[in-house]
Amino acid sequence: MDGYAFDIAHLLSGSLVLVSFMMIYQDRIYALLNTFAMQAVVLALAVAWQAFIQGAPHLYATAAIALVFKAMIVPWALHRMVARMGIQRQVETVTGVVPTMLAGMGLVALSILLMLQLTAAAESALAREDLAFALSVILLGMLMMVTRRNAVTQVVGFMSLENGLILAAAGAQGMPLVVEISVAFSVLIAMIVIGVFLFRIRERFDSVDVETMGEFRGDRP
Structure with missing residues (x-):
């Protein structure tokens, strides 16, 4: 059972990293939102498996929170925001897809090497390697935020980063229930604030491209 549990946990955590790469690869906003929903489903399965083996x-x-809020409510809300604001469906990037994917692979390798060294004294090999996968998801989420110019895609990157934090907390022998409840409420509040924020940006600048906002401020010639 121990080996079986170990393999399933690694399969789910590794799948989360793979879906993060799929998110970086997407060049359409709706495809990106659907991939994010897939990531949330994989996260829910990974956390449920951790609940079982621990x-x-x-x-x-x-x-359940990840499945309901991250896989259903958040993608649905972002779909509606994109449709109502008439945002360009093409994902605009700072660099090309290939350099971004190569940078992502470098970050994953760095995460695994760094985390396995830092947790060498940990008693559970499963926790060590799950933390390495979680750090990879976090860094890939940050990479998406840096390399995407559209505010909506940056929001998705932030949510992906948060998924990595949840995986890390679950792999490190769980988290208190009060933290889980607070996370759910924070996601709801964040979606309300993000919705207002995006509508105000669209109304003020007629775009959600952060580069356009920089030009409006005079940051670019």
Whole structure:
């Protein structure tokens, strides 16, 4: 059972990293939102499996929160925002897809090497390697935020980064239930604030391209 549990946990955590690469590769906003929903489903499965193998029932609440809010409500809300604001469906990037993917592979390699060295004294090999995968997801989310010019795609990058944090907390022997509940409410509040923020940007600048906003401020010649 230990080897079986180890393999399934690694499969789910590794799948989360793979879906993060799929998000970086997407060049359409709707495809990106659908891929983010897929990432949230994989996260829910990974956390539910951690709840099973750790004997931590409260982690099932985390999995349910990820499934309902991250995989359903957040993508649906972002779909509606994109449709109502008439945002350009093409994902605009700072650099090309190939350099971004290469940078992502470098970040994943760095995450694995760094985390396995820092947690060499940890008792659980499963926790060590799950933390390495979680750090990879976090860094890939940050990479998406840096390399995307559209405010909506940067929001998705931030949410992906948060998914990595949840995976790290679940792999490190779980988190308190009060933290899970606060995360759910924070996601709802963040979506309300993000919605207002995006509509105000669209109304003021007639675009959600951060480069356009920089030109408006005079930051670019």
